[in-house]
Amino acid sequence: MQLTETNNEVDLSVRTPSRSDSFSDKLQGLVDALGGNSNIVNITHCMTRLRFKLADESLANKGTLEAIPGVKGVVLAQGQTQVVIGVDVEKWYNALSGVSTSNDEPVIEAEKGKLFQNAMRIVAGIFGPVVPAIAGAGMLMGLLSGLIATNVISESSDTVYFFRSISTAVFFFLPMLVSFSAAKVFKVNEYIALAVSSAMLAPKLVDKAAALKAAGEVPELTVLGVVPVELLNYGGAIVPAILAVWVLSKVTPFVDRFVPSSAKPVFTPLLAFTVTSTIVLSLVAPAGMWLSNGAGWVVGSLLEISPTLTGFIFGLTRPITIVFGIHHSMTPISLNNFALYGKDLLMPIMCLGNLAIAGATMAVWYKQRKNVSKEQSSVTVGSGVTAILGITEPALFGVLTKYTKALFMASLAAGIVGAISVTIDTHLTSYILSSVFSLPAYLASGTQNFVQAVFGVVGVFALAFTLTMLFVDVNDK
Structure with a gap:
């Protein structure tokens, strides 16, 4: 799981009164070696690492960081200072999450001339938190297959039907998991992002596509009389979901500029959801499917x-x-x-x-x-x-x-x-x-x-x- 903390104003000493002095000293030493509270822009963590975005990376002392007991390594990559803790990383993060930060910049901050680093940071930021969920569902599917193969349980049993259904559902609704995580990366409302991704998976649209195909017609709608919307099945599609949230991050501030302050709570979400969903389903999501198929073709060709x-x-x-x-x-x-x-x-x-x-x-x-x-x-x-x-x-x-x-x-x-x-x-x-x-x-x-x-x-x-x-x-x- 990956979390973010970018704008809390709670002093470190307030968050750790019940911890041992030695652990508090480690935490304070870590903060000092990173250049102090004011140098920390934000903190995230994955399964084993604390990831820091620093205002001035030159203030971080790698040797001092590596000498702190419990720190297993330090990596300077992707514009981040990554401190490797291991399985205790969440304990360290929870104690450090009260460190005041210098501003509330986005977790993923684009840097000019660093296309690869930016891409890798986005990928890590999006998929780091999602991995435990999909790994848990995948393990359940694997265990079921093992039990069936060894004749411990019948494939036709209600038990297999139930657990297979709930594990498969995670992968069908993967765009929603990915969109929620991507919303944190692109700094947009997570719930509007979920709404847009749920629109991509709308059962009515899936049923309409099936009906049109059965009638021998092209699975397509014409919205507002001019906008063609190709009806595709986006279950499990991750690239369209990521692109959808990116579009939302651009549409939201744009429409917000034209909405009066008193109407923003209602009309900004309305316009953001409606405009983004229309753009996504008519253009962006089909393009995302094309990119996914293209990437699959490249990997398949290499193989x-x-x-x-x-x-x-x-x-x-x-x-x-x-x-x-x-x-x-x-x-x-x-x-x-x-x-x-x-x-x-x-x-x-x-x-x-x-x-x-x-x-x-x-x-x-x-x-x-x-x-x-x-x-x-x-x-x-x-x-x-x-x-x-x-x-x-x-x-x-x-x-x-x-x-x-x-x-x-x-x-x-x-x-x-x-x-x-x-x-x-x-x-x-x-x-x-x-x-x-x-x-x-x-x-x-x-x-x-x-x-x-x-x-x-x-x-x-x-x-x-x-x-x-x-x-x-x-x-x-």
């Missing part, structure tokens, strides 16, 4: 040209994308693949990357265990275990970034096994978190697919472990 090379590249770069905090860029690609093809070959590589990180970390632990303190040894092995469970930041920033050769070995192992995974068509049919607990989801496509997935995670762990043991000297960082 057709060389599935092995595609798998190798995605696997090789997976650990690096996590280090720089841009790993969420894979999420819309995989979701688009699910919508277009009903399966995705790239998400299994995410899991392979995590297990490769775990394997390299455990090898580092094995090589250093007799030469470091018991506390350091336990930190390393604990980081390896959490990587197996799907949380890789402690292993990456606490261990592998200190041994860059080990990080390369993890990347190489993920690339090699990723190439094999794509070549033999190991795939998923729903979005899940990338950990060993996700393996039952592979049963949705049969026992062979499940066996391939198991061999993949075991193989990549073993390969990363072996390569690190052979080529990494823990005395040479």
Whole structure:
């Protein structure tokens, strides 16, 4: 989950009276190392990182930040100062959320000449909060498939019908989840954004399209006598939803300028919703579907040209994308693949990357265990275990970034096994978190697919472990 805090005026000391002095000292040290309260524009967090937008990034002291107990690493990327905490990140965020900030600028602030960084920040800002919801629904679908495949429960039972229905609903209404998150990024009213995305999913329009198709007619309406609206099914469509909220962020201030102050509470939402929905359904959403199909075509073409090379590249770069905090860029690609093809070959590589990180970390632990303190040894092995469970930041920033050769070995192992995974068509049919607990989801496509997935995670762990043991000297960082 990712939250934002941009305009609270509550002093840090007020928010932490019940906490231990040591924790309060850590928090104060963190704020001081970032340049003080006045230098913090806003604070967000994802599953393992605190993400700070600073007024002056040069005031942040990376060395001081990394020396704070509990901080596992610091990344300066995408115009953000990312402080890696791990599983306790929400505890830190809740304590820090009262830090007064210098202004109420948008969480996602465009910077000239930084197209890639801006795009990655938008993707992370939108999909970071959505991932837990879709991962939970995807895991439910995967568990159902596993129980059905092992004959624990009948596919025709009411239980399967019920749980499959509620898990599938999450992906059908995904545009609404994405639009709510995008509204926070683009700084518009979240509920009007939900209204626009619900208009895209209007059952009456879906029924009308089906009726027109059944009658042999073009599924299209003419609104106001001149505006053509193509009736498409936007269930699960994420690109049109994001574009819709972006349009809303432009339409809302425009129409607000023409509404008298006394009428703004009623007429600004009316005009914003009506105008945006009309523009979106007549032009923007169909264009978004075209972009989605185009992106799917590009990925599909790469897989057709060389599935092995595609798998190798995605696997090789997976650990690096996590280090720089841009790993969420894979999420819309995989979701688009699910919508277009009903399966995705790239998400299994995410899991392979995590297990490769775990394997390299455990090898580092094995090589250093007799030469470091018991506390350091336990930190390393604990980081390896959490990587197996799907949380890789402690292993990456606490261990592998200190041994860059080990990080390369993890990347190489993920690339090699990723190439094999794509070549033999190991795939998923729903979005899940990338950990060993996700393996039952592979049963949705049969026992062979499940066996391939198991061999993949075991193989990549073993390969990363072996390569690190052979080529990494823990005395040479």
